[in-house]
Amino acid sequence: MSIRPTKDVLTDALLDITARHGLERVSVRQVAAAAGVAIGTVQHYFPTKDAMLDAAFGEVVRRIRARVSNLALGPDVRRNLTTVLRELLPLDEERTTEVRVQVAFAARAATSPSLAAVQAGILAEVSESIAEALALAGRGDDTPEELRRKARIALAAVDGLALHAVSSGSWLDAAALTDAVDQLIDALLPTRGVSGSRATSPAP
Amino acid sequence: MSIRPTKDVLTDALLDITARHGLERVSVRQVAAAAGVAIGTVQHYFPTKDAMLDAAFGEVVRRIRARVSNLALGPDVRRNLTTVLRELLPLDEERTTEVRVQVAFAARAATSPSLAAVQAGILAEVSESIAEALALAGRGDDTPEELRRKARIALAAVDGLALHAVSSGSWLDAAALTDAVDQLIDALLPTRGVSGSRATSPAP
Numbered sequence: 001m002s003i004r005p006t007k008d009v010l011t012d013a014l015l016d017i018t019a020r021h022g023l024e025r026v027s028v029r030q031v032a033a034a035a036g037v038a039i040g041t042v043q044h045y046f047p048t049k050d051a052m053l054d055a056a057f058g059e060v061v062r063r064i065r066a067r068v069s070n071l072a073l074g075p076d077v078r079r080n081l082t083t084v085l086r087e088l089l090p091l092d093e094e095r096t097t098e099v100r101v102q103v104a105f106a107a108r109a110a111t112s113p114s115l116a117a118v119q120a121g122i123l124a125e126v127s128e129s130i131a132e133a134l135a136l137a138g139r140g141d142d143t144p145e146e147l148r149r150k151a152r153i154a155l156a157a158v159d160g161l162a163l164h165a166v167s168s169g170s171w172l173d174a175a176a177l178t179d180a181v182d183q184l185i186d187a188l189l190p191t192r193g194v195s196g197s198r199a200t201s202p203a204p
Numbered sequence: 205m206s207i208r209p210t211k212d213v214l215t216d217a218l219l220d221i222t223a224r225h226g227l228e229r230v231s232v233r234q235v236a237a238a239a240g241v242a243i244g245t246v247q248h249y250f251p252t253k254d255a256m257l258d259a260a261f262g263e264v265v266r267r268i269r270a271r272v273s274n275l276a277l278g279p280d281v282r283r284n285l286t287t288v289l290r291e292l293l294p295l296d297e298e299r300t301t302e303v304r305v306q307v308a309f310a311a312r313a314a315t316s317p318s319l320a321a322v323q324a325g326i327l328a329e330v331s332e333s334i335a336e337a338l339a340l341a342g343r344g345d346d347t348p349e350e351l352r353r354k355a356r357i358a359l360a361a362v363d364g365l366a367l368h369a370v371s372s373g374s375w376l377d378a379a380a381l382t383d384a385v386d387q388l389i390d391a392l393l394p395t396r397g398v399s400g401s402r403a404t405s406p407a408p
Contacts, residue, residue, distance in 0.1 A: 022315030024228065100314050106371035107307045111226030113373065120372035152368075152376070153361055153384050153391070160364025161356075167310035168324035169317065172356070180357050187357070187391040 007045045009035050011059045014052060019097035023056065023104035050112055057105040057115075060098040061122055064088065077137040078189065082181050084133065088158050089177045090165050099162045127151045138189045150188045157184050211249045213239050215263045218256060223301035227260065227308035254316055261309040261319075264302040265326055268292065281341040282393065286385050288337065292362050293381045294369050303366045331355045342393045354392045361388050 013034035017026050028046070032039045046052040067087050073080040090096035109115035131151035135142070142150065161180055165172040172180075217238035221230050232250070236243045250256040271291050277284040294300035313319035335355035338346070346354065365384055369376040376384075 022312070024312060025315070100311070103307070103311045103314065103367075106367050107304070107311045108226070108228060109371040110304050110307065111229070116371060116373040119368075120375040123368055123372050123375055149384065149387055150391075152365075152380070153388050156364030156368055156384065157357055157361035157388075158364070159367060160360030160362070163307075163310050163363060163367060164323075164327055164356075164360055167313040167320060168327050169320040171324040171327055176356065180353065180360065183353055184357050184361075187354075190394065 006035075006037065006041065007055070010037070010042060010045055011055050014056050015059060015097055015101065018056065018101055018104075019093065023053065023101055026052065028052075050108065050115060053101075053105050053108055054115065054118065056101045057118065060101045063094075063098065077133065078185060081130075081133045081137050082178075082185055085130075085154070085158050085181050085185075086178060089162050089181065091174050091177065096166060099166045102159070103163055103166065123155065127155050130154050134189060137185075139191075154184060154188060157181075210239075210241065210245065211259065214241070214246060214249055215259050218260050219263060219301055219305065222260065222305055222308075223297065227257065227305055230256065232256075254312065254319060257305075257309050257312055258319065258322065260305045261322065264305045267298075267302065281337065282389060285334075285337045285341050286382075286389050289334075289358070289362050289385050289389075290382060293366050293385065295378050295381065300370060303370045306363070307367055307370065327359065331359050334358050338393060341389075343395070358388060358392060361385075 010031055013031050014026060017030050017034055028039055028042045031046075031052075032042045035042070046055060064087055068084050071080075071083055071087070073083065087095070088099075090099045105115065106119060109119045127148070128151070131144075131147040134147050134150055134154070135144075138147075158181060161172065161177055165177055214235055217235050218230060221234050221238055232243055232246045235250075235256075236246045239246070250259060268291055272288050275284075275287055275291070277287065291299070292303075294303040309319065310323060313323045331352070332355070335348075335351040338351050338354055338358070339348075342351075362385060365376065365381055369381055
């Protein structure tokens with residue numbers, strides 16, 4: 001028996017199945033089989049599909065936070081910003097699964113007020129963090145309200161890119177995604193003099 | 205009896221149910237009841253859930269195209285661009301339903317190669333149209349490749365805004381959405397008083 005909390009084991013199983021088949025097709029039976037527990041155990045922790053989605057989404061948010069807090073950030077705040085935003089893009093298998101969960105969560109939140117409230121809280125929090133990063137990386141001539149607006153656009157663009165990438169096969173590859181994020185930040189934060197940030201940005 | 209093609213009647217019923225409950229919860233039985241036909245009839249036209257989603261998505265794309273082609277556009281190409289992009293935002297009930305269908309379609313396309321191919325085709329087509337509009341609205345100093353990159357960002361940002369709006373309750377209202385699109389275009393197409401330093405291409 002695992003010494004990890006059962007709910008964590010179930011959530012991991014949930015994300016593994018999601019990676020392979022998509023969250024929409026996840027069932028209580030599959031999660032129980034993958035986690036090696038009884039169906040009743042899954043139903044105890046996830047009494048509804050919304051509860052399952054909520055757990056998966058919460059785990060995705062936790063993982064992204066953990067990765068961001070472990071990033072090696074340097075003195076170039078603009079580069080730090082693009083580095084952090086890349087954690088939201090489906091640039092590897094792990095992040096692709098996360099994006100799928102986020103998209104499924106968003107789709108369901110459109111008709112579930114309780115999930116919508118969770119989504120609004122996360123969007124507000126991430127958007128606020130981006131606004132702070134934009135303030136650090138910019139020239140200091142944006143008002144707090146302008147920074148908030150730019151942050152909303154940046155978060156929407158990054159989530160939109162992630163959505164397009166996971167849903168369109170090969171229409172957007174990793175290079176196109178990272179390039180888009182670099183260009184996005186350049187567009188939102190025009191630099192003084194030469195546009196050095198892109199010229200010196202390395203490949204992902 | 206309606207003289208409209210049965211598939212159109214079914215698709216309308218599908219979108220009506222989606223508006224109320226979300227596409228994920230749509231069933232063959234509900235569509236049959238709403239359209240006043242036998243379950244077997246729905247199954248004939250929509251033998252799989254993917255077929256149903258494909259029809260709903262196709263209808264949404266058709267509706268958006270029809271609205272865009274009916275827009276009264278003026279001599280200000282930049283304003284025309286933002287006017288067209290607003291057709292993709294959930295600014296009223298009709299567009300909110302459309303966005304929900306698009307999000308559900310995208311979520312499913314993440315695990316369905318055939319739906320992903322449809323999605324890639326639409327994204328490429330819309331992105332190309334936006335690139336053409338950006339070319340008309342800009343100062344003429346972007347290369348075709350830069351225009352394509354900017355168009356991908358613009359489409360991602362608009363779809364991301366739409367995704368955030370429908371999934372987060374009142375986090376983004378109509379004013380915030382339209383404001384964001386205006387700011388986005390300003391950021392991607394800088395105008396007066398800005399030197400070439402804002403350009404993103406270092407290559408001659």
